[in-house]
Amino acid sequence: MFKKILVANRGEIARRILHTCREMGIGTVAVYSDADRKAVHVLDADEAVHLGAADPSESYLHIDRIIAAARETGAQAVHPGYGFLAENGDFAERCEREGLVFIGPTARVIRALGDKTVARETMIRNGVPVIPGMNRPESDPDALAREADLLGYPVLIKAAVGGGGKGMRIVQARDALREACVSAASEAAAAFGNGAIYLEKYLARPRHIEFQILADGLGNVVHLLERECSIQRRHQKIIEETPSPALTPELRERMGQAAVAAARASGYVNAGTVEFLLDPDGRFYFLEVNTRLQVEHPITEMVTGIDIVRRQIEIAAGLPLNLTQQEIRGRGHAIECRIYAEDPEQGFFPSPGTIVFMQEPTGPGIRNDCGIYAGFQVPVEYDPILSKLVAHGEDRDAAIARMLRALERYVILGIRTAIPFLMDVLRSDAFRAGETFTDFVAAHFSDWKPARTETDLARLAYIADDLGGRKETPATGLPAGEHPSPWQRLGNWRR
């Protein structure tokens, strides 16, 4: 087993990986940018190496500096987390060349699956159903217009590499295609360093269902059941759950087999996720393979009891999976809510700033993978994810009730988050009925505002704060918001 692992990421996911390393008795190295000197992953690691300026190109995307940090600290393996270099074939190849173990699939597999048009071809050859669309990227606007006419509107523009909804646009009619292609290509180029785009037929009201897979280097492949990730805004998931309310045992079995076939077809090794769209008639289509640890992996860990990061590390170290498909059973129901620094009343626009106060939810069946603390300044340079709140219950209703209770207790002051929005989604009839399609937010929650039914209580709190505050502040001369230490409070009593 490795003695030391470098985690080439930041925030909540870096911290989550560090935790498993520590449990396995493996030494840890964090890397950080100027903006992250006091970020949680730096605080939690055994060692931390400074990479450079806050801009990702100078830090978390700077391959030379990350490799140098691994050399300098004697790390034997690199875990890339998600985002940044996680699906960068050049980085994986560079690690391989430098004698470092990249915890993920090989560069060849990352490249083959990372190019979605190549992946589509591989799946078609291996009998996995795909959405009608193009099998190679295209930049000529006239050629794109011809393809779109062939597919029929609405069409979906997608970035050939990358994910997370970046560079994705739905185009309803021909006159909007050109501008949408330019803007999608530019967003993709900025996010992934590659502006290649292609078109797919846009499916109305699908569900987004994905299967977690684990594959070792000896040819063993299993899936860890599905995750339903249909609740999205800006094509980015915000609520995920497992099991999906839409799958029958028979459909689960067929989709699981297709996911394992997709993994085998691409020679996959390590943890990965096979994404499908499921249409209202129960037909499913291959979407893509995410060749990394997925943001929403904790819900799978909650229902299967399997630590996916531990399995990733063991597989990368050459150990066999020792797990059969029959041994994998889901227990109960798990839901994840992603907590971003964003304002749900202003179109989910990012809301950076300093966390003034935080109260994390706790209790039975609650897990919070958290990348912030009171006093932490949320950098503007990175994805605004703050934490992932996960609730596990005996069944779906119990998990929803538990999540609502946890969200009510989750307080983050200083920036805006979508917590009130997430609560209203979980309380809605459509969500409770399991009617979760990818158009859910647009269909039920456009122009959402929270029902502010407790204004009187808020005013009472304003008054109480006013009256309490006046007595308290002059005592220590500390700025509001800082807790005086007992020594300061004792004042003259200290000798």
Added chain:
Amino acid sequence: MQYRFKTDEGAVVWTVDPEGADRLTVTTGTQTLHVRHDAVSPHHLHLAVDGRGVNAFVWRGDGEKTVVIRGVPYPVQDADFAERKTKKKADRENLPQVITPPMPSVVVRIPVSEGDRVCKGQAVIVLTAMKMETTLTAPFPGRVTKINVAAGEKVMPGRILVDIEKEAETDAPEEGR
């Protein structure tokens, strides 16, 4: 003592009688409430309103507090302060409006050139912040007199990215989309 709170329909006045350090009797327009209050921490209050307990979390801003109750943030504003602020805001709005980023951002594209005529609402600059693109538009019809930034540049709020000279409200020009 009295508190005046801002509402959409004007100010409401509440009468507050403190009793000791931790009790209040509050008369709103419609009811009288008996409140016991404790500061758990500088941002966390526990209230018992007519005996029913509730936790409130307070984030103090400029003349406004955001109070979070059961996960929902409530902006609570002092009416006098709000009136002064609205007046200031109105004064500000009479000044020529400018093209400036809402937060630290990077310029992605500039779809206009110097000398271009733009109509109100036309995209003049595309920015990215926290990995999301946002478009700044012309606040009025006019002519682009100067572009002060280049694609790829980092920009801060307050910096004027594009100068637009205001022109009379005419119909949207055909050229220069």
